[in-house]
Amino acid sequence: MRFSQRIGQTPVNKEIQLEYVDEELTNGLWNLVKMLFIDKLAKYADYGKSDFDKFSEILWHNFYKMPIDTIPEYKSSVEKYIRERFFNFYWYEIYDFLEFIIEIQNNQGEKNKFINSVNGILEREFAGYRIINEKVAPISNQLEFEEVSFALDKTKFLTALEGANIHLTNAIDLISDKKNPNYRNSVKESISAVESTCRIITGENTLGKALNKLESKGLNLNNQLKSGFDKIYAYTNDKDNGIRHAIVTAPIEPDFADAKYMLISCSSFINYLITKAEKIGIKFE
Incomplete structure (x- = not known):
């Protein structure tokens, strides 16, 4: 418990978040997507497309359902676009995005680490959901x-x-x-x-x-x-x-x-x- 909570200046617990995602939860979930998934993708490849390029195409085609030729030319611009979309999602779209990230991960160890970390944030921020069987469950x-x-x-x-x-x-x-x-x-x-x-x-x-x-x-x-x-x-x-x-x-x-x-x-x-x-x-x- 933080000092501010011990002296009663900030609440110890929040209300359970069901049909909304507050700023702290959104930030925490994005940080995990960034640190445990996006940052781990190789940005460049000696031959062919990089892991980041492949992910971008899969994301545009299967999740955004947009033409892949609208993907920005520069990788920094791609990541900026992904971030902006994430922070403008409706609450349920954030959970859809998490399920999508889990689904496309091939490395089971990395997938488990991501799921466990997401569940930790969901618990910390009093979300009414957890990842169970690779699905966001209430x-x-x-x-x-x-x-x-x-x-x-x-x-x-x-x-x-x-x-x-x-x-x-x-x-x-x-x-x-x-x-x-x-x-x-x-x-x-x-x-x-x-x-x-x-x-x-x-x-x-x-x-x-x-x-x-x-x-x-x-x-x-x-x-x-x-x-x-x-x-x-x-x-x-x-x-x-x-x-x-x-x-x-x-x-x-x-x-x-x-x-x-x-x-x-x-x-x-x-x-x-x-x-x-x-x-x-x-x-x-």
Whole structure:
């Protein structure tokens, strides 16, 4: 904590930044783009185009969607243009740009360093987002980040849980679309990830049956916890909601809060199930 914060002259915490990016966050993110990506690109090459020239063409063609013959002649002018565009982006375009930079990086080590540094700035400046699975996801604190990240990692590297990983990835993609989020299907994908995990553990063909059979497999669940997920499953399986069924009547549409709650809760429950199962010797290979 800084001196000014200790004496109450500046606030200790800011409000969580959801649909905006303040000056300090913008500056921090640009500094990382500059130091950890742009400055690392070779500006000149003995033969052919330099890494910076190739990046500029990819940026103009795939992100700006402008004619590549409008790229300025001098590299300093190119970088100046990129900077000016960055500082004039709408808040969601800044996140689009970060995802673009992550996507085009080939060196996994450098990519991981960039992602970790960006997440550090997002946490420091109280942004309501983190980079998860190379996407900007609406996660606002470290605990949420760890739960979702751990669930993705565990299901990614345990072969039998590949289906659960696909569902979680889809849930993140659907809730993270900043222009057209699909909360209904994000909720569906989150609960489907739990269903996939439970079915692998029990061999049952529905989540309801699988939840009831977990104890017979040696997973002793707290009754209240099991009852809670029974009710969550009932909510998503309710025909009036139209989440896991065709929409017949006008349903109550899930919103951001619903989708985020389901993503984090389902990730946590998957982590819980995997830990419990591995403890009693159940293998997912």
